[in-house]
Amino acid sequence: MFTQDTLHQGFARGGRDAALKILAAIDPVTYGRDRSSLDGHVSRLSPYLRHGVLTLAEVRDAALTHAPRTAPSRVWKYINELSWRDYSVRVYAEVGDLIWQDFGPYKTGLPSSAYAHEFPADIGDGATGAACIDAWSRELRETGYLHNHVRMWMASYVVHHRRVWWQAGASWFITHLIDGDPSSNNLGWQWVASTWREYPYLWNRGNLLKYAGDRYCAGCPLADSGCPFDATYAALSARLFSGKEAAPGESGHLNPENLKAVPWEPPPTPEHVPGAVVWVHGDRLSITNEALAGYPESPATFVWDDELLKTWTISAKRQTFIHECVQELPVHVLRGDVATEVIRFAHVHGATTIATTPSPSPRFRDIVTALSEVGLTVQVWPEPVFGESLTPLDLRVHGDYWRQISASAFGKDPAPPKAKRPRAKKVRPTEAEKA
Incomplete structure (x- = not known):
């Protein structure tokens, strides 16, 4: 692999000393406001978390120092995002190699057979002609990093525009991402693909301009004609999907009930044994x-x-x-x-x-x-716990898991999950009301 990758160093240097320097510079308050922007205050701590150089608990503790104990909501979003790492690892621990299989069917109206298994060479080489896609491909290969928003955009392009099996894209990411692992990576690809979501994830040129500015569009040869993303979401959906439901006869490989009540208790610390x-x-x-x-x-x-x-x-x-x-x-x-x-x-x-x-x-x-x-x-020997629960964990949906562990995730005693708030139904105005 070294002969295929002449750039031996990526965006992050390994080791605890390097990790602590980056941890000391995090800005979790600003992160909550502009994390979706490509120029936002992201910490880039992910490779240190993925390889256990830092634990989620110590990053959480560092984030809490940026907010008064009486106002932890100032860093709420940062800690909530850390919980996604804990959540995905717990799901991976339960499903094992099933992490590489479709949890559910594609909700695109298309059967799984409609998606090619081979990863397209032009995407891997950064030669699609779309300036944004090609730039992200180069950044991934040259640095080992992509902003989380870019990961979603790239995955959506691979799966929905090019109709490529999400597993092929996930494997490509794991090869190059310094923080790549099957838990966060594969669940992210399944979320975008809609095999673990009720509908597929799409983005358009307006979304790109909002969060990235015109850094890609300004010099793109497709900017004036042929941009695959220059359309409304409704138009993109009509072009790319047969519908937003599973094709007839399609099914997944995961029984969600297996994640409904996962036993949880504080992991015990072993006793010291001479000669180990x-x-x-x-x-x-x-x-x-x-x-x-x-x-x-x-x-x-x-x-x-x-x-x-x-x-x-x-x-x-x-x-x-x-x-x-x-x-x-x-x-x-x-x-x-x-x-x-x-x-x-x-x-x-x-x-x-x-x-x-x-x-x-x-x-x-x-x-x-x-x-x-x-x-x-x-x-x-267990590492420090990020979040404790008083009841078996419900890992079917991140939101339910978060309700169970959120109190302890902020350094408090674990508490019973709060009741779900019913979603208010959106009432569309009548034509008379519009007038």
Whole structure:
């Protein structure tokens, strides 16, 4: 992959020191006002959260310092957005590899067979002729970053304008995004595609101009003729979709009831066991790693996962970021099959217990199973909880999950979820009233 990606460094440097500098500079109050603008006050902390260099809890705590305790609403939107990360990780932990399947049917009037599985080369190369799309493709490949609004715009173009399977776009993002992972990434693509939403997500030129200015349109060869986004939403919908419902006979792979009441309780902290070794993985690359803290004198290892690198074709920039994070840690760096290398590491040190931290990935569970099958005990040391609930979590919709954990997400004692407010129905004026 390094031979295909000559730019080995992306927009963010790896490591705890780099993360703390960015964390100290966040402006969560202004973020709530202009986060949707491409020039807005976004923190760009996502790669540090994705790889566990920072925890959601400590970023939340840092955000709360910007608002008086009596007025946490000043940072409400920032903390609410952090909750989307916690939510997506919890969903991923429940559904596993199903994260790569359509949760539900496309609500575009089109069957899943209408979407091509191969990712278009012109999008990947930034050669579509649309200045905005090509600029975002270059930014993704060269920096490993895209603004969240741009991610939605790009996903909408790929799925709805080009009728490409969302999984192909999600894989492209994971290859290049330094913060890419199947939880937030895939759920975002499913949301845009409408396989986890009641209708597809669209944007038009007016929306682009509102949040990006004319930086793309001003020099675009399609600006005066042929712009695929220069239309009303109604016109775009009529052009792109047969309807805003599932095609006859189409169905999804997720039973939403499986996410309705997910058991939750505060994760226990294991007891210290003499002679344990520590396994550090890519979801918690921090000197504050709980397993490292629990066994500060024990041997520790990090294993470059050959299978994962091959499966996801992770970019050189992503690998460099991870390498810089690992360099700060007191670990022996190995490479190969993770379970095999961790087993060998434990045997070399005469250990029967492996201490590590949690991960929502099915691959993590497979590795833990492989370790257990050879007689090793695996201790999972939890990281600080972002939000607690007094009841089993409802993960079908983010809003319901947020109602359950929002009190503790602001550092308060967990509280029962507030009752839903009924949505007021919009009453359209009659022609006489319009007149």
